Amino acid sequence: MHILxxxxxxxxxxxxxxxxxxxxxxxxxxxxxxxxxxxxxxxRPRDFPGRVETVGTDIADxxxxxxxxxxxxxxxxxxxxxxxxxxxxxxxxxxxVNFDGSRVLLDALRALGEGxxxxxxxxxxxxxxxxxxxxxxxxxxxxxxxTSYGTQKAMIELLLADYTRRxxxxxxxxxxxxxxxxxxxxxxxxxxxxxxxIREPLVGEEAVLPxxxxxxxxxxxxxxxVGFLVHAAGLDSSRLGPRVNLTMPGVCCSVAEQLAALxxxxxxxxxxxxxxxxxxLVARIVAGWPSRFDAxxxxxxxxxxxxxxxxxxxxxxxxxxxxxxxx
Amino acid sequence: MHILxxxxxxxxxxxxxxxxxxxxxxxxxxxxxxxxxxxxxxxRPRDFPGRVETVGTDIADxxxxxxxxxxxxxxxxxxxxxxxxxxxxxxxxxxxVNFDGSRVLLDALRALGEGxxxxxxxxxxxxxxxxxxxxxxxxxxxxxxxTSYGTQKAMIELLLADYTRRxxxxxxxxxxxxxxxxxxxxxxxxxxxxxxxIREPLVGEEAVLPxxxxxxxxxxxxxxxVGFLVHAAGLDSSRLGPRVNLTMPGVCCSVAEQLAALxxxxxxxxxxxxxxxxxxLVARIVAGWPSRFDAxxxxxxxxxxxxxxxxxxxxxxxxxxxxxxxx
Numbered sequence: 001m002h003i004l005x006x007x008x009x010x011x012x013x014x015x016x017x018x019x020x021x022x023x024x025x026x027x028x029x030x031x032x033x034x035x036x037x038x039x040x041x042x043x044r045p046r047d048f049p050g051r052v053e054t055v056g057t058d059i060a061d062x063x064x065x066x067x068x069x070x071x072x073x074x075x076x077x078x079x080x081x082x083x084x085x086x087x088x089x090x091x092x093x094x095x096x097v098n099f100d101g102s103r104v105l106l107d108a109l110r111a112l113g114e115g116x117x118x119x120x121x122x123x124x125x126x127x128x129x130x131x132x133x134x135x136x137x138x139x140x141x142x143x144x145x146x147t148s149y150g151t152q153k154a155m156i157e158l159l160l161a162d163y164t165r166r167x168x169x170x171x172x173x174x175x176x177x178x179x180x181x182x183x184x185x186x187x188x189x190x191x192x193x194x195x196x197x198i199r200e201p202l203v204g205e206e207a208v209l210p211x212x213x214x215x216x217x218x219x220x221x222x223x224x225x226v227g228f229l230v231h232a233a234g235l236d237s238s239r240l241g242p243r244v245n246l247t248m249p250g251v252c253c254s255v256a257e258q259l260a261a262l263x264x265x266x267x268x269x270x271x272x273x274x275x276x277x278x279x280x281l282v283a284r285i286v287a288g289w290p291s292r293f294d295a296x297x298x299x300x301x302x303x304x305x306x307x308x309x310x311x312x313x314x315x316x317x318x319x320x321x322x323x324x325x326x327x
Numbered sequence: 328m329h330i331l332x333x334x335x336x337x338x339x340x341x342x343x344x345x346x347x348x349x350x351x352x353x354x355x356x357x358x359x360x361x362x363x364x365x366x367x368x369x370x371r372p373r374d375f376p377g378r379v380e381t382v383g384t385d386i387a388d389x390x391x392x393x394x395x396x397x398x399x400x401x402x403x404x405x406x407x408x409x410x411x412x413x414x415x416x417x418x419x420x421x422x423x424v425n426f427d428g429s430r431v432l433l434d435a436l437r438a439l440g441e442g443x444x445x446x447x448x449x450x451x452x453x454x455x456x457x458x459x460x461x462x463x464x465x466x467x468x469x470x471x472x473x474t475s476y477g478t479q480k481a482m483i484e485l486l487l488a489d490y491t492r493r494x495x496x497x498x499x500x501x502x503x504x505x506x507x508x509x510x511x512x513x514x515x516x517x518x519x520x521x522x523x524x525i526r527e528p529l530v531g532e533e534a535v536l537p538x539x540x541x542x543x544x545x546x547x548x549x550x551x552x553v554g555f556l557v558h559a560a561g562l563d564s565s566r567l568g569p570r571v572n573l574t575m576p577g578v579c580c581s582v583a584e585q586l587a588a589l590x591x592x593x594x595x596x597x598x599x600x601x602x603x604x605x606x607x608l609v610a611r612i613v614a615g616w617p618s619r620f621d622a623x624x625x626x627x628x629x630x631x632x633x634x635x636x637x638x639x640x641x642x643x644x645x646x647x648x649x650x651x652x653x654x
Contacts, residue, residue, distance in 0.1 A: 091493065130569065140469045143485070144570050151489040155482045158470070162478040166418065242457065243471050 001026055002033040002071060006059055006105065007079030009038035011182060012123070016077060016226050021048045026075060027234030037068055038080065059101035065108045072112065075119045075233050078105060084127060085189050087149035098152035106159060110168040120160070121232045122173045124245060126218060128154040129290045136294040139247060146288055157245040164237075164244050172232040172240065174298075177220040177250030181316035190285040194219065197255070198262055198313055201273035204326030210279035213256035216291040220250045221315040224306045231303055239301060249295040249305035251312060261309040265317070266325050328353055329360040329398060333386055333432065334406030336365035338509060339450070343404060343553050348375045353402060354561030364395055365407065386428035392435045399439065402446045402560050405432060411454055412516050414476035425479035433486060437495040447487070448559045449500045451572060453545060455481040456617045463621040466574060473615055484572040491564075491571050499559045499567065501625075504547040504577030508643035517612040521546065524582070525589055525640055528600035531653030537606035540583035543618040547577045548642040551633045558630055566628060576622040576632035578639060588636040592644070593652050 003020060007013045013036075020031055032050040036042040041056035053071075057064040059080045069076075080101060087094025102122070109118065127150035128143045143154045157173045164171040182195040186207075193210055194217060200207035220228070228248050253261075263271045295303075306312050317323055330347060334340045340363075347358055359377040363369040368383035380398075384391040386407045396403075407428060414421025429449070436445065454477035455470045470481045484500045491498040509522040513534075520537055521544060527534035547555070555575050580588075590598045622630075633639050644650055 142467045142469045144488070145485070146492065146569060148489050148493070151485050154485050158472070158478050158481050158485075161471070162475050165473065166475070242473060 001029045001031050001075065002035070002073045003031055004035040004037065004069065004073035004076045005042075005079065006037045006077070007081060008036035008042035008054075009040060010079060011184070012179070012222065012225055012229075013038065013042065013077075013079050015222050016079070016229055017042075017045050019226050019230065021045045023230075026230065029074075033071070033073075035068060035071065035073060060096050060104055062104050062108065065104050066111070069105075069108055069112065072116055073118055076105075076109075076121065077229055077233070078102065078120060078122045081123070081153075082149075083189065084125075084147055084149040087152060088147055091148055094148050094152055098149065099155055102156040103159060106163050106169065110163065117167060117170050119233055120169045120171045121229055122156060122160050122171060123229070124153045124157050124173045124175045125150065126175050126177060126247065126290050126293070128157065128175060131288045131290075133290055136292045137247070137290050138294050139243075139297045161242065161244050165242055170237055171244050172235055173245035174228050174232050174303075175245065175247045176225055176228070177218040177248055179222055179225055180219045180312060181320070182222070183316075183320045190282050191217075191289075193282070194255075194258070197258065197274050198316065201262065201270045202266060202313075202317065202321060202325050205273065207274050208277045209255065209274050210277055210282040211255060211286055212278075212283070213259065214254055215283075215286055216252060216254045217286075217289065218250040218252055218291055218293060219306070219309065219312060220248065221306050221312045223315045223319060224304070224312075228303055235301060243297075246298045246301065246303070247293050247295045249299050249303055250293070251306050251309050252292045253309045258309055261313055264310060265313050267327070269327060270325065328356045328358050328402065329362070329400045330358055331362040331364065331396065331400035331403045332369075332406065333364045333404070334408060334450075335363035335369035335381075336367060337406060338511070339506070339549065339552055339556075340365065340369065340404075340406050342549050343406070343556055344369075344372050346553050346557065348372045350557075353557065356401075360398070360400075362395060362398065362400060387423050387431050389431050389435065392431050393438070396432075396435055396439065399443055400445055403432075403436075403448070404556055404560070405429065405447060405449045408450070408480075409476075410516065411452075411474055411476040414479060415474055418475055421475050421479055425476065426482055429483040430486060433490050433496065437490065444494060444497050446560055447496045447498045448556055449483060449487050449498060450556070451480045451484050451500045451502045452477065453502050453504060453574065453617050453620070455484065455502060458615045458617075460617050463619045464574070464617050465621050466570075466624045488569065488571050492569055497564055498571050499562055500572035501555050501559050501630075502572065502574045503552055503555070504545040504575055506549055506552055507546045507639060508548070508647070510549070510643075510647045517609050518544075518616075520609070521582075521585070524585065524601050525643065528589065528597045529593060529640075529644065529648060529652050532600065534601050535604045536582065536601050537604055537609040538582065538613055539605075539610070540586065541581055542610075542613055543579060543581045544613075544616065545577040545579055545618055545620060546633070546636065546639060547575065548633050548639045550642045550646060551631070551639075555630055562628060570624075573625045573628065573630070574620050574622045576626050576630055577620070578633050578636050579619045580636045585636055588640055591637060592640050594654070596654060597652065 130146035
């Protein structure tokens with residue numbers, strides 16, 4: 001099986017690559033070829049016995065994308081995107097990468113024709129939803145994004161469904177929860193604190209909590225997000241029907257519940273490294289985000305969420321900290 | 328006030344032009360300039376004392392669209408589109424006209440800048456919804472189009488909302504019901520019979536009914552559709568909020584109720600001109616269409632539906648038949 005990953009140099013892209021290399025199979029079929037694409041050349045995986053191409057290209061460049069897919073990959077994970085904050089600050093860049101880039105990929109796949117119809121797994125986002133919300137957002141809630149990022153993702157969801165209906169690709173869109181704990185350094189994203197308040201205290205550093213502990217959000221660990229992608233790749237289209245875009249199940253919890261989980265795992269010393277510094281701007285942004293979903297369609301289709309926020313923290317400690325906590 | 332209409336040569340475009348010329352004002356402001364655009368040069372209205380430009384252009388041609396809007400119209404009615412059947416048969420044409428054409432217009436307006444932010448009324452469609460449906464489709468039901476036409480309209484709804492949120496335009500999208508009675512000759516649209524079974528018998532001709540009388544649909548007269556457009560042009564954005572796309576209120580009735588209305592108005596002789604000829608293909612297509620909406624948002628915002636299907640027939644007799652029925 002030949003697998004293509006766009007956005008392969010990103011956090012999820014690298015973890016997905018590592019998972020596929022480690023598994024050696026996808027949906028029980030051996031993987032013999034990987035094509036890894038990103039705006040800068042992605043790292044080449046070690047210990048993969050098959051053929052690997054790593055490509056640095058602009059995803060909105062039609063000629064480059066055509067060359068990249070000429071090998072007719074069986075499964076494509078389309079992760080490439082600029083993040084929410086950047087798409088909001090630079091409207092044209094967001095449209096070019098998130099929308100035009102995806103459309104170029106879809107059109108290049110369509111142009112190959114001759115019965116070629118790869119499974120295309122697209123990472124969408126819960127940012128396709130915008131307040132006001134019901135208590136739990138049902139699978140049939142309308143898409144009313146309040147960011148350009150969410151708008152671009154929602155437009156590609158529509159296109160993915162139509163390209164799938166017409167038989168140009170075999171698409172599945174998955175709306176990822178907020179990914180915590182993100183490894184690496186703190187970033188400027190308004191959602192950054194959800195990871196920061198876990199990640200920094202666990203390595204002995206201070207973290208800032210800019211919102212009330214009553215704030216509720218929808219989370220998945222990076223490992224679980226990669227699990228969603230792998231499960232989506234093997235999903236039977238006949239079980240999916242025409243509504244190919246799915247809200248993924250997450251762990252719904254308040255910041256207070258996050259902190260309680262951190263205390264259970266790391267103790268009082270770790271939690272004491274969190275400093276309260278209310279930031280009205282962050283609080284206002286976060287208030288516009290969806291916090292709770294009724295993701296019964298995805299659950300019925302076999303997508304497996306993290307069991308608890310405790311598990312999300314444990315995944316981070318296992319995958320990023322070699323099992324060690326700074327006491 | 329300067330008003331631009333794209334798709335001005337179409338059925339709704341011509342009726343909207345006639346209404347504006349007749350009123351002489353829009354939202355109490357005198358109209359002194361009209362720019363009428365379509366793929367072929369639209370007819371020039373008689374009896375309009377102001378300035379009129381008629382332009383034949385491809386709506387997806389950026390340079391042509393830029394030239395057309397250089398006069399900075401205050402209100403734009405964006406009606407230009409290829410219809411559902413054509414967008415389904417010719418995917419690339421549908422994407423180019425319905426999606427790219429609308430995006431080109433939005434981008435050209437954005438590029439004018441300097442505080443220019445015209446009211447842009449976009450005609451969307453109930454084709455943004457796809458089966459299965461609840462009994463009455465609420466305003467917050469998700470968009471799951473089952474045609475390329477519906478997909479293209481839904482994508483522009485999303486873009487319109489984002490361009491409005493960012494202050495590039497002041498958009499309102501209105502999802503029109505099926506328009507009956509369409510004047511003119513029978514066409515190949517699957518929905519054509521809804522008009523045909525009223526229009527042909529009223530002028531002494533035979534019409535074919537391809538579905539069961541139990542089929543239920545959502546209708547508006549051309550006059551009422553024009554009324555929706557005019558009302559949308561004057562709508563206060565602060566009452567609209569970020570959800571700028573609205574399902575218009577229609578008359579929900581079965582074919583049996585349509586026929587009963589025709590009998591009340593035209594008598595048995597007229598209804599006897601309808602021949603039953605069940606067509607399983609048409610029946611199947613129609614079964615996938617939405618039939619009943621809870622359009623309370625639009626009603627609260629002052630949009631006025633036809634009062635009954637009897638009224639829809641009377642509008643047709645007044646506007647198209649000079650009040651006369653073939654007995």
